[in-house]
Amino acid sequence: MADKTLVEFVKDSLEHGQSRAAIIEALTKAGWRRAEVDSALETYSDVDFPVAVPRPQPYLSAREAFFYLLFFILLGIVSFSLGSLLFALIEYGFPDRPADDDYRVFRLEAQVRSGISGLLVATPIFLWLGYILRGARQRNPQLQRSRIRKWLTYISLVIAGCTLVGDGISLVYNFLGGDLTTRFVLKSLVVAVIAGAIFTYFISDAEKGDKGDVDPA
Known part of the structure; x- marks a missing residue:
């Protein structure tokens, strides 16, 4: 599961119009591992919408x-x-x-x-x-x-x-x-x-x- 802080950063970045490539580059330069970044990005769907659209996530009850x-x-x-x-x-x-x-x-x-x-x-x-x-x-x-x-x-x-x-x-x-x-x-x-x-x-x-x-x- 992706880090909560990382997921929030990705959400804010997407809603401010940043591309996924730019987000990956910025986070990897900051020291995040690529797998962590990809996991956070996969939380949101790549669709054209003003705000970040979450994907359906597996759950456990x-x-x-x-x-x-x-x-x-x-x-x-x-x-x-x-x-x-x-x-x-x-x-x-x-x-x-x-x-x-x-x-x-x-x-x-x-x-x-x-x-x-x-x-x-x-x-x-x-x-x-x-x-x-x-x-x-x-x-x-x-x-x-x-x-x-x-x-x-x-x-x-x-x-x-x-x-x-x-x-x-x-x-x-x-x-x-x-x-x-x-x-x-x-x-x-x-x-x-x-x-x-x-x-x-x-x-x-x-x-x-x-x-x-x-x-x-």
Whole structure:
């Protein structure tokens, strides 16, 4: 964020008819770094108007932070629960040994119960919260500039992207080692579908959000 004194100076200079090039030259000669000057200039739009016209700025509010943090936490719970449930079902269908021992059966039953419980509790709240946030953004486009939404969106993209890459590497590694079993392929497919769905959704959401921003002059 640009220095408040610098922003005020830029505002006064623009309103007194100074060009952006002249403002940059004066401030850099005074010792300000070019990046600081550019940041202050980007606060105001380069339009022909008697006074400096501010650009829409990203914002962060505690309320938005709470809702978006809860939304992304629930996304993690739903994704993990779904993956865990599907992994357990794959283990049931394709056991690693002909005869199942009691401990393995108990572990898989507990994994299935845990996955179902997570989905039954977290999914309705996740869908409801997503509906509320999407409706709020449609009614108020300013919410597209929420800093916390942008950060969490791109963090989710990084996690989903790394998961997809890791899944692909693991698949190729096992293929080259001759250990590409049906069970492993199905588990890799589960990871790819879940991570791919998250990545596809959020890359589209990020592009829509970025289109709502005003490009710097």
